[in-house]
Amino acid sequence: METTNGTLDHGETEQTQTQSAFDNVDITSPDEENENDIFESAIQQEPLSPVLEDVPTDEAGDAFIEISVSDPQKVGDGMGSYLAYKVSTKTNILKFKKRQFFTMRRFSDFLGLHDLLVSKYLRLGRIIPPAPEKNIIGTTKVKMGGQGGQAETGTAGVNVEWIENRRKSLERFLNRVAQHPVLCQDTDFVNFLESDQELPRAVNTAALSGAGVMRLFNKMGETVNKITYKMDENDPWFNDKINEVETIDAHMQKLHSAIKALVTHRKELATLSGGVAKSAALLSTCEEHTGLSQALSQLADVEEKVELLRSEQANSDLYILSETIKDYIGLFGAIKDVFHERVKVFQNWQHAQIQLTKKRENKAKLELQERRDKLEFAQKEVEEWEAKVQRCQKEFDNISSEIKKEMERFELARARDFKSTIIKYLEDQMAHQQQQMKYWEAIVPVARDIA
Secondary structure, eight states: OOOGGGOOOHHHHHHHHHHHHHTTOOTTOOOOTTTTTTTOSOOOOOOOOOOGGGSOBSSSSOOOEEEEEEEEEEESSGGGOEEEEEEEEEEOBTTSSOSEEEEEEEHHHHHHHHHHHHHHHGGGTOOOOOOOOOOHHHHHHHHTSSSSEEOOTTOTTOOHHHHHHHHHHHHHHHHHHHTSTTGGGOHHHHHHHHOOSOOOOOGGGOTTSHHHHHHHHHHHHHHHHHHHOOOOOOOHHHHHHHHHHHHHHHHHHHHHHHHHHHHHHHHHHHHHHHHHHHHHHHHHHHOOOHHHHHHHHHHHHHHHHHHHHHHHHHHIIIIIIIHHHHHHHHHHHHHHHHHHHHHHHHHHHHHHHHHHHHHHHHHHHHHHTTOHHHHHHHHHHHHHHHHHHHHHHHHHHHHHHHHHHHHHHHHHHHHHHHHHHHHHHHHHHHHHHHHHHHHHHHHHHHHHTOO
């Protein structure tokens, strides 16, 4: 089994050690049991964030990477089964060994990749695109569905719409990661796309596993910490940006709810149009007036076509607009995680300053007591904590700077993404409206010919 996905290069190992060293600092704890292992390694200075065009390629021109997720295949039977997806990649980035390739990946592999990226880059202030959410009900329907083979329409118990929705979500997740100039060159991301070997099982992603339960408790603790701890912000940019993110996120959630209601309404309207079509068709068969019977028959045909158009419009609302909004709600959640990570770094810095003050006070007491036998050790402790304070401040400055660069890149990408989405949605809606007008215009002469 391939193990590259679970390994880090030397630079990434240093970053991970730095991250884990800060994870469990409690600034309210009176004891000093963690003093000797909190700051085991110095914080590494991160270079300025590049753009995708700066990524090395094997040819002249800008870097590109295109990823598609397709062909969901059910593997196994019963509750032990799962869906595997074909992940195809085209790229000219030198980090990859080939220019075009594909592999098969299951849903837990995507979640495992996301966890790896978060563990390595969140502490550095990078915005990690969120992975699609787990859906126990949808997964169970698939597991109890058909006996192997491709998840096609007609397979008993399989929610095809849910499978398609997940497939597109996974595809968007990978492409968002691929558009990040740093994440797209990550060793685990490259291995995820390129290796044809099965990846180590990401057992921590199981919803009901022990690790999953612990992760739930940790998230609850993080939520409480976010609510209860207020950082004295000295940089007005962060105050303004946090308020902006909160406001946009709240309005996006309202818009997403409204669009979901619109999807439901269009589907109901499509069903009602189908009912009108059937009723008009039945009426036309028993109508003795020839002209009226023909008009009713034509009306039934048009209503049947309109039913299909309204179903397509509902899909347009869902897959083009609603899912994009849902993705960005998740992305704004990832931004909030990055901002909170900065607060945690600030807490570590404050903890180090508190400990330094204590060590200086202890040294001053020893000097007053003329305890020369302990002064040398006390002075060494003061110097160690002075270095730790400097490293913490440096990490705080680094993550603050990186967040600003990440937000600039995110805003540019968001504007492009929404422009593309809105144009595509408007063109799709106009095409449906024009087609519907043609259907209705075709029946007008028949209605006028009724004698």
